[in-house]
Amino acid sequence: MSKFVLIGSGLAGGLLAAYLGRRGYDIDLYERRADPRAGNFVGGRSINLALSTRGIHALEQLGIADDVLRYAIPMRGRMIHDKSGNLHFAPYDRDANKFINSIGRASLNTAVIEAAQRYPNVRVHFNHQCTNVNLDSATAHLIESSLEAEPALSDSRTGVSPADAGRQIIQKGEAVIGVDGAFSAVRGAMQRRIEDFEYSEHYLAHGYKELTIPPGSDGGWRMEKEALHIWPRKSFMMIALPNPDGSFTCTLFWEFEGPRSFATTKTDDHVRRFFDEEFPDAVPLMPRLLEDFKENPTGSLVTIRCAPWYYKDKIALVGDAAHAVVPFYGQGMNAAFEDCVVLDECLAGFPNDRGRAFAEYFERRKKNADALADLAVDNFIEMRDKTASRTFRAKKKLDHFLEGLLPGIYLPLYTMVTFTRIPYASAARRARAQDWIVFAGLFGAVILLSILLFRVIPG
Numbered sequence: 057m058s059k060f061v062l063i064g065s066g067l068a069g070g071l072l073a074a075y076l077g078r079r080g081y082d083i084d085l086y087e088r089r090a091d092p093r094a095g096n097f098v099g100g101r102s103i104n105l106a107l108s109t110r111g112i113h114a115l116e117q118l119g120i121a122d123d124v125l126r127y128a129i130p131m132r133g134r135m136i137h138d139k140s141g142n143l144h145f146a147p148y149d150r151d152a153n154k155f156i157n158s159i160g161r162a163s164l165n166t167a168v169i170e171a172a173q174r175y176p177n178v179r180v181h182f183n184h185q186c187t188n189v190n191l192d193s194a195t196a197h198l199i200e201s202s203l204e205a206e207p208a209l210s211d212s213r214t215g216v217s218p219a220d221a222g223r224q225i226i227q228k229g230e231a232v233i234g235v236d237g238a239f240s241a242v243r244g245a246m247q248r249r250i251e252d253f254e255y256s257e258h259y260l261a262h263g264y265k266e267l268t269i270p271p272g273s274d275g276g277w278r279m280e281k282e283a284l285h286i287w288p289r290k291s292f293m294m295i296a297l298p299n300p301d302g303s304f305t306c307t308l309f310w311e312f313e314g315p316r317s318f319a320t321t322k323t324d325d326h327v328r329r330f331f332d333e334e335f336p337d338a339v340p341l342m343p344r345l346l347e348d349f350k351e352n353p354t355g356s357l358v359t360i361r362c363a364p365w366y367y368k369d370k371i372a373l374v375g376d377a378a379h380a381v382v383p384f385y386g387q388g389m390n391a392a393f394e395d396c397v398v399l400d401e402c403l404a405g406f407p408n409d410r411g412r413a414f415a416e417y418f419e420r421r422k423k424n425a426d427a428l429a430d431l432a433v434d435n436f437i438e439m440r441d442k443t444a445s446r447t448f449r450a451k452k453k454l455d456h457f458l459e460g461l462l463p464g465i466y467l468p469l470y471t472m473v474t475f476t477r478i479p480y481a482s483a484a485r486r487a488r489a490q491d492w493i494v495f496a497g498l499f500g501a502v503i504l505l506s507i508l509l510f511r512v513i514p515g
């Protein structure tokens with residue numbers, strides 16, 4: 057069976073290695089970081105994530121969904137915190153059994169790596185950083201780093217660390233698959249080699265910072281556990297997801313620059329004043345607010361689009377390496393997992409023509425990744441601004457009402473994206489059509505009502 061070299065053992069890399077290992081391919085998976093099971097997990101990003109139907113489906117196909125979900129906390133809806141500390145709960149779906157799952161990045165990463173290692177034909181090599189790829193010979197150039205040479209977070213944007221001191225390795229496969237995240241070295245090699253390679257990156261004006269609400273003195277959760285908490289403040293917001301240890305991980309999404317922004321909030325006094333004004337109910341729950349704010353990095357939020365995602369039968373890109381999206385639909389990892397399922401299906405569909413399999417995979421996924429990228433940006437506006445409004449809550453109620461009235465015909469966009477596997481592009485199209493029909497219906501009803509009133513009250 058063919059040998060594949062996989063670069064990057066993040067969430068999608070481990071999962072893809074398991075899928076390809078199951079199909080009998082010989083897999084060498086290289087990861088620049090240390091083994092997350094050694095207790096030194098350096099995610100660099102969100103400590104926990106929302107796992108939903110698409111991601112769960114991918115895990116189910118490997119028989120590991122139940123194991124993973126054992127460590128998850130259901131989030132049944134949004135808990136909106138207004139400035140006065142009032143709470144409004146809005147369920148995600150009319151069916152209370154539909155919820156998203158808060159899951160730790162480290163435990164999920166471990167689960168997929170262990171799933172891959174069940175197959176003797178999969179070998180995982182930590183502390184190996186890919187520095188270049190020869191596309192035509194499907195050869196990866198790697199540097200084996202020591203633990204001390206672990207790349208710093210600040211290096212993640214270049215994908216290349218100063219750890220050149222390590223041993224150089226050249227690994228040839230029949231194909232190299234880049235599962236190495238938003239700042240992919242494999243994609244970098246494609247950009248350099250493929251003349252008309254399309255690439256765009258778009259950074260939001262907002263960055264993010266993670267903060268913590270620790271467990272209460274009894275070890276329990278200090279806010280509603282089974283909800284995704286949102287403090288919407290129009291141009292910015294904070295969210296919090298529950299963790300199994302009784303804590304919450306909060307993420308503040310805020311402008312990098314501006315009169316009130318990360319740039320201007322430097323002193324403890326500034327931080328304290330900003331939080332007291334904007335999130336007064338959260339402050340008493342955050343005893344380490346000032347330390348967290350100072351010590352935790354401020355991350356950036358990028359949308360990356362590129363094409364093609366493959367080169368002949370030699371190279372393919374999967375997950376964030378192909379399509380990084382901003383996190384506001386909670387779908388980046390779910391979509392990356394869906395990539396793995398589709399690539400596996402395509403390889404099975406064209407067992408003797410890998411180039412065709414890669415092309416088919418790209419064809420099936422690209423338009424959906426593009427649609428998700430747009431949905432994710434739009435959802436930032438919805439979360440930070442609209443969730444606070446009565447109109448938004450009324451629209452959600454109308455959505456759920458129509459879904460009940462027209463089962464299988466009307467599906468709210470959030471439901472399609474989160475609780476079904478309808479391709480993202482189809483979901484976006486269908487939601488636009490539904491909105492038009494509802495708008496036309498309401499407009500028609502208003503006209504009809506006006507005519508009736510006009511007849512009943514003449515003059």
Ligand SMILES: Cc1cc2nc3c(=O)[nH]c(=O)nc-3n(C[C@H](O)[C@H](O)[C@H](O)COP(=O)(O)OP(=O)(O)OC[C@H]3O[C@@H](n4cnc5c(N)ncnc54)[C@H](O)[C@@H]3O)c2cc1C
Pocket residue numbers: 063064065066067068069086087088089101102104105106107184185186187215216235236237238239240241264307374375376377383385386387388389390391392
């Ligand atoms: C704040 C935030 C919150 C998020 N929340 C959610 C959520 O709730 N739900 C959701 O579905 N998604 C969420 N996402 C998106 C999700 O994190 C990503 O989509 C997902 O991690 C993509 O997986 P991946 O395996 O493609 O990339 P990554 O998880 O980034 O993994 C890439 C791996 O490649 C390794 N690597 C990189 N370069 C090299 C190299 N040169 N050589 C060797 N190895 C290399 C890295 O060390 C890493 O382990 C969130 C993202 C952010 C930033």
